[in-house]
Amino acid sequence: MAEVPKNQLALVAENFQGDFTVKEIPVPEIEEDEILVNLEYSGICHTDVHCHEGIYGPLVKLPYIGGHEGSGKIVKMGGNVKNWKIGDKVGVQMMNNACSSCEFCKKEKHFLCPSIVEFGVSRPGTFQQYIAVKPYDAVKLPDHADLSIIAPILCAGVTIYSALRQCHLLPGECVALSGAGGGLGSLGIQYAKSMGYRVLAIDHSSKEQHCRSLGADYFVDAFSENLVPYIVQV
Known part of the structure; x- marks a missing residue:
């Protein structure tokens, strides 16, 4: 496994509508079924603005680390992770932990799943250097992918593409x-x-x-x- 620092930098807001400051926080510990991604880019979505303004109220966890459009590379993997390797390019999206078995998931409306966990809302998002994610929630990217272009597609791109498909x-x-x-x-x-x-x-x-x-x-x-x-x- 790659060497991973104990601490990282993150963009943090302690209160709604408060100033963002760069702070040193611990790098997340991963479970046996998770991967740790070293984020290189993060998009900024208007949802981040809404969260910071307090529009979503108690759904947003304080202190607030926003962002849900991240791209980077795997630097650490849990022991139960299969079909991934250190150095793989990865996209990190907003909605995670869908159950895949409820009525919404079966209709491909995973965003309505009661089990959904949202990066940048209910848990720290991509405005940090490292993030832990389940492999089935990550997007495996080709080696030639430009991570700077991929990041915003993981929210804006998915949103409009889904609408066109429907x-x-x-x-x-x-x-x-x-x-x-x-x-x-x-x-x-x-x-x-x-x-x-x-x-x-x-x-x-x-x-x-x-x-x-x-x-x-x-x-x-x-x-x-x-x-x-x-x-x-x-």
Whole structure:
């Protein structure tokens, strides 16, 4: 096993709406069925802002270590871990510990599972250097993966990809993306095009060039009086 320090640095908020400070805290101990990931990158999601503002109240554990879009490499493994090795690249996502047997899990709605544990909400997240995770909750990445690009995809990317999948469209059909010029929308345009869909981007007129550069086939200003007729026409 790789040498792992006893302590690490983490970005910590002691109170809701309080300042974040860099603190030295212990590196998590792992169970026999867990892996320890040395995080190299973490995305920042608006959910992190909500947690810090106290919007989720008692769901958020204080002191608060946010983040749920992490990527890094395995530096330590429990004795019962199989099919992984030290140095493997790993993605760490928000929702973990789904039971896989409840009615929600069987419908692939794992985010509604009563057993879910959320990094960056109910337990310390990816705003730290090391994190312990169950192998079945980790995303094994190819050796050539760019960890800096992967991190934000683990929340924003998964969110919009899941929505597109649930549309059950056929190649050649059209999908309308509201807020297409934003973070999720920008990924959504690219995913939809790779899935063979035609894309109608809806956003402020200032986002048209950006949306078209990503592959949008059509664009309509979200504030246009002709918004609904244009959508119906397309």
